[in-house]
Amino acid sequence: MKNQRRHSPITIPLKIERWVGMALEKGWIEGDESGKEMLLRVLSEWPPFLLLPPFHRLPLRVGNVVELVGPSLSAKTHILIQVAISCILPKEWNGVHYGGLGRLVMFLDLDCRFDVSCLAQLLKHRIIQANGSSSKVHSEQNDGGLWTCHAKKKSSIAYDEELFALCLRRFLYVRCYDSFEFLATLKVSKLSYFTIYIAFRLQKEREACGISVHFLMIDSIGAFHWVDRACRPLPHEGNNRKSLSLQSVSETVVQEIRKLLLVHPMVVIATKAIIIGDKNSAKEVKWKLRKLSTPDITHVDNIKSNTQHVPYYEYMPSVWQSFVTHRIAIRPTGEHCAMGENKELSVYLSEWLLPPLKFSDKFAVLGDGTVILL
Amino acid sequence: MAPLKSLERQYPIIDSDFQNFCASHSIFSVEDFLIHDLYELTALAEPHPTSDRLKEGITQVLGIIDNQHQPWLNGMELLEDALRNKRFLSTGFEGFDLLLRGGFREGQLTELVGPSSSGKTQCCLQAAANVSVKHMGRVVYLDTGNAFSPQRIAHFMEQISDLHFKQAKDKILQKAMSSIVCHSVFDIFAMFDLLFQLECDLRSQIDNRDYLVRLLIVDSISSLITPVLGGIGSQGRALMISAGYLLKKLAHEHNIAVLVTNHTVGGDGGFCKPALGESWKSIPHVRLMLSRNHGSSICSVSILKHPAMASGKATEFVISEF
Numbered sequence: 292m293k294n295q296r297r298h299s300p301i302t303i304p305l306k307i308e309r310w311v312g313m314a315l316e317k318g319w320i321e322g323d324e325s326g327k328e329m330l331l332r333v334l335s336e337w338p339p340f341l342l343l344p345p346f347h348r349l350p351l352r353v354g355n356v357v358e359l360v361g362p363s364l365s366a367k368t369h370i371l372i373q374v375a376i377s378c379i380l381p382k383e384w385n386g387v388h389y390g391g392l393g394r395l396v397m398f399l400d401l402d403c404r405f406d407v408s409c410l411a412q413l414l415k416h417r418i419i420q421a422n423g424s425s426s427k428v429h430s431e432q433n434d435g436g437l438w439t440c441h442a443k444k445k446s447s448i449a450y451d452e453e454l455f456a457l458c459l460r461r462f463l464y465v466r467c468y469d470s471f472e473f474l475a476t477l478k479v480s481k482l483s484y485f486t487i488y489i490a491f492r493l494q495k496e497r498e499a500c501g502i503s504v505h506f507l508m509i510d511s512i513g514a515f516h517w518v519d520r521a522c523r524p525l526p527h528e529g530n531n532r533k534s535l536s537l538q539s540v541s542e543t544v545v546q547e548i549r550k551l552l553l554v555h556p557m558v559v560i561a562t563k564a565i566i567i568g569d570k571n572s573a574k575e576v577k578w579k580l581r582k583l584s585t586p587d588i589t590h591v592d593n594i595k596s597n598t599q600h601v602p603y604y605e606y607m608p609s610v611w612q613s614f615v616t617h618r619i620a621i622r623p624t625g626e627h628c629a630m631g632e633n634k635e636l637s638v639y640l641s642e643w644l645l646p647p648l649k650f651s652d653k654f655a656v657l658g659d660g661t662v663i664l665l
Numbered sequence: 666m667a668p669l670k671s672l673e674r675q676y677p678i679i680d681s682d683f684q685n686f687c688a689s690h691s692i693f694s695v696e697d698f699l700i701h702d703l704y705e706l707t708a709l710a711e712p713h714p715t716s717d718r719l720k721e722g723i724t725q726v727l728g729i730i731d732n733q734h735q736p737w738l739n740g741m742e743l744l745e746d747a748l749r750n751k752r753f754l755s756t757g758f759e760g761f762d763l764l765l766r767g768g769f770r771e772g773q774l775t776e777l778v779g780p781s782s783s784g785k786t787q788c789c790l791q792a793a794a795n796v797s798v799k800h801m802g803r804v805v806y807l808d809t810g811n812a813f814s815p816q817r818i819a820h821f822m823e824q825i826s827d828l829h830f831k832q833a834k835d836k837i838l839q840k841a842m843s844s845i846v847c848h849s850v851f852d853i854f855a856m857f858d859l860l861f862q863l864e865c866d867l868r869s870q871i872d873n874r875d876y877l878v879r880l881l882i883v884d885s886i887s888s889l890i891t892p893v894l895g896g897i898g899s900q901g902r903a904l905m906i907s908a909g910y911l912l913k914k915l916a917h918e919h920n921i922a923v924l925v926t927n928h929t930v931g932g933d934g935g936f937c938k939p940a941l942g943e944s945w946k947s948i949p950h951v952r953l954m955l956s957r958n959h960g961s962s963i964c965s966v967s968i969l970k971h972p973a974m975a976s977g978k979a980t981e982f983v984i985s986e987f
Contacts, residue, residue: 379740403910464739479734539700564946658975
């Protein structure tokens, strides 16, 4: 029965449904746990967590699908990388508090623009920052000798490399040049997950919790939109053949991610590049008409009704839309601010679209990559 | 992707029985497998008398699919590859190199944007000259507007190589000149042809160090893409995005720095903005805006987009006259 008790949180709604229907089958109920036990187990196994801004308003849980929408140059990938770093950093390492999750990240790069030296630099910075603050505490506590302080500093620098490598190995990356590769990657993702798991087991990582993936990141989900839209293979041997189209690609993507989440609970974060349309209303109408006249394509959700939110054109098929549980929009405001030695920082605005909260935060990215709220 | 029929020779398990079973569920190729639920298919195979063989076949196809995607790499492997293979190629202009922390990066797609006569082609020619002389690399130059000038390249090369012995100098220049290959390209399909051919050549000569292409220039990519954009269908945009991905693939897989140029169009409020629209914006790694006052040899460049730098940084450099 031990196996039965390790349900992932996602299967729980399903389970409750069955619970009602099968209330008479006592054996099944007895074999399970009380609501309190379940809650405690879920909370301890997969505690909801708060992420850095702009995600800080709501706690996220595994099984959530978060969409980060914004136009080009709105720091989407940067935020993704910062979240990834928070995940791959350990909570504590050799007595220094890093406050990370100590878990793995799977990063699907559909934009093919990921720069690993960027990740490495930001990670190094976070490690040094944490070391710096802890060694300060250390020297204050020891009221002391220059020598101990120096020794501590030296040792923390020596450990840096090891920690740095450990963290980077937790970052798993694949790039996809087209929808075929994206689908192929997802299709065998469970297999890949297993291979990765075995590889980590063989390496005998120190922390046992460090081998589960916590985030599946997709940058960016609409990358192949135009190519898929134009893709109409000729009919061939039988008319009911499912063809590779925008619709079928999205359906399969959602289906495969869902299957993966059932077995390996994690948070999905996807960025989506959007075009903000606020000026040219004539163009808007033309666009809308064009979309409606193509029969196979999606619902046109023109999120324009709420003037407070950023208006943009939704181009992902509805099957993906309904898969998303949280949606945040970010955009540059065009304003600038100065912050210490950093001058001319761009100010960004983030808004929660799903759930539709009234929060909107202004934030900036400092020269060292830190995201701060204004 | 491959039709199942063609896989039979390599994988005997994909026999006619398996193909018939797949055909009855309108699956004819590996591509069709991608959009089908394989669990469902396995369940459908259950009542068949040869269900074990069919399931084995499905597992085999899954194995084939596993080879169709790029490999999973961890951060350390990525970093090692970046440090070893993705170097910076000097632009040939000192100030420009400083701004980019070394120059154009191998593995990346860099876009130069600017109005006409802002120095885009001069930058391309200078970079080509520099890479062939200093980095001993081959340069593939796709010229769409008959703007390629060998005289200008020779001029830049002479400035770079400060040898005094005429004979040695000539030899070096000759070798450098022959390592720049220029193709005239007038439509996007010709570009696709050339790029696929290049990909083929690079893949087959992967160990041949003589054929090390370091820089690929498309001057200008916008004049190839603009004619296919517009209209009702999405074909034009699909071609544009595909071209972008092909260039990025070449850049990353073969460690080539790709340099493309784009013109500007009038935007809101009279400001110039890069052509090719919003969908193209997500393609290049680095976008640089060039501008030059009329008749001046001082060119200013500012960063519109960079993976590691804030946009807005700018510098100036001088393009030498004849």
